[in-house]
Amino acid sequence: MEYGRRRRLLRVRGHSVAWVPPLLLLAGILVLDFNTTERFRIITWIVLVPGTAAAICGVWTTAAFAGLAVLTYVTADSAWPDQYQAGLGDFVLVAIGGLMATIACAVRLRKERETLHIQDIAETTRRTVLRPLPPRWGGLEHAGVYLAADVEARVGGDFYDIQPGPHGTRLLVGDVQGKGLGAVETAAALLGTFREAGYHEKELGTVAERLEVRMQRHRAHTTALGRDDGDRFATAVLIGFPEDTPDTVEIVNFGHEAPLAVGPRGVRELPSGDGLPLGLVDLAGGVPPGHRVPLAADETLLLVTDGVSEARDRKGAFYPLAREIAAAVAAEPPAAEPRRLVRRVRDGVLRHSGGRLDDDTTVFAVRRIREAVGEDGEEGRLRS
Template sequence: MNTLRRWVGRTLSRQQVYAPRERVPLLTRHGRAAWVLPMGCLLVIFLVGELGSSIRVANWLLMVPLLASGVCSPLVTLMFGVLVVGLNRWVDIAHPSADIHTEDFLLQVTAALLAFLIAVLRTQAHAYVRHLQNAAETTRQVILPPLPPGWGGIESAAHYQAADVEARVGGDFYDVLATPYGARVILGDVQGKGLPAVSSAGAVTGAFREAGYHEADLDVVARRLEHALWRHNQLRQAYGEKTERFATAVVLAFPKEQPHTVEVVNFGHDGPFVVGPRGVWQLPHGAGAPIGMAELVGGTPPVRRVRVGPRETVLLVTDGVTEARSKAGAFFPLRRRLDELAADRPDGIAPVHLLNAVLTSVRAHTDDRFTDDVALLAVRENTEDPAPAHEPEQEQEQDTAT
């Protein structure tokens, strides 16, 4: 039993490292200091009335509990309601000329109770939204798992941001596998939006995790991905969905027996960029069909082998990055930004630094407003071997499958 408890404790601690839990404010939705806003409003109205203004303080004070209901917890809102009713009774006693009638007093009590009810309903709605967000976050971590440092024997860094901030999950996906044959990587984008796209992304990543670990031949992995999405589409059509989903994706493998070599299968995706001492160049573009459409072209894309230097970082992105637009409608100049980074870091740039630099530039370009899901994955071979790679113009691509 003690061993089980220690194992559970270690597991929970790891989860907190990669997915820290958000703190829920005790008194208010927006923080402990949210009461300052209605309190400031109360003081201003009360002081204006005491300075001899002709306004009816009783009527204006009704704003205080209503304002509190929008930012404070039900208990704090009720306290403001009681305070407002008490102040109105004090004004009635201390200033008989205020001419506060019984109808005014009943209106104040009604407003305080109404504000309390609004705060209760808002708090319940907020709790329900948080529950949905937690469920979406759990779904996101299934499709987009956190990557421990050095996982699979390579350096890696990943980031995902859904266009729908509240949903927190979309159709983009990525993963890094540690396999007996070396690290294997996937990044892709499912056609469409919403839950159907998320479901399709889950089918592709699930097949990749299974086949990518057990199959030595990357071509077999590619065919397993194709078959998995085909079966998923058949299942969805049995439920009445008419749209057949497909996914553009890139699969990379870092074979153990061939250092400084990357195997690439590109399912209709933009070629990943390589950034390092040789500058910036691209891996093969996706000449094949996306996942789910292989039968239209007679098979899955070929496997190509490319030499990549030990200090070169491969950057994979979805079209949420390459098609990110500024307010003026200009696309994000990814290649130009990578050229600048390569010039600033002639000895190479680590995946985490490359990812952060690109993400910062994209956010500045779009004013942090994304119209599509954004996924980035940067990987680099984790080795101390300084052996140089050939120039990209001299790379020879080998087709190992059709």
């Protein structure tokens, strides 16, 4: 956030030094005025002092600089002979400039407080929708990062969650079409259903059906309210980690980016979005088919939203996710660990796009927790 960065730059050892730039400017104008000829009087430039203070200081500090500027102007101008004095007109300019700078400072601080309040609301909303997860949860080690395209809002339509239950641990990652509070509301509705169905339902396909029903109900509700987002949909990938088969995972993909399995042997793409997104499933006659695919103990699942796959550089080239990850893991196998993998993708996307995100971006990596290596040197069984 620009405001936060500016505040940090204007503090030294915890103390504000915002008053230093306007004070140096005042001193510089005063020195120059006394060291130039009568043909180049710059004392009127002192009106810039309260203007500068208004941009970086508080109201009382700005008011103090406004008064100091007027006092300095009168003192400096009076030191010149009458025929060289700037006169009453410039005095009025400095006085009015100081008053306007003080008012502008008050308006700026009010806007900054409003912005901080909005950001606090957005952060609370984000933590409600994307609830914090323990680093090791439901037998899974995971890491995730969410970057909103609107940096000030810090919240959008991407969502993810892990839900452990009696039928194994389930994972959901998705992206609601569109932006704004409507997208956040839709994501919250889907996550609420996932947290209940993912815990209670035995079959992953039933969880997928419950998600589609919830999406349809949500769309009907928003339409009944007269809102224009009743045709909203969401891509998503639903993954189950069965307890009885620790070397496989179940996947139902609603038109989402294909998950990647990342391990020492390279990067491979798991089943892609062969179904329609949530909210459009009725057009295909039912939810997408589920796939049971192998996942080795040393492989990490990498899931991203289209903020990653559609990130472009200045020449319009897409971010080469699979290629970069494959090269990184080949050079350094520990790079497949969830936390390191997420950090590498995040940094790679920001570097590739020059820090300009056109869409909300989520990177999520997860793998089963492995027990510590025993005395016999063999790795213990997976904990689910």
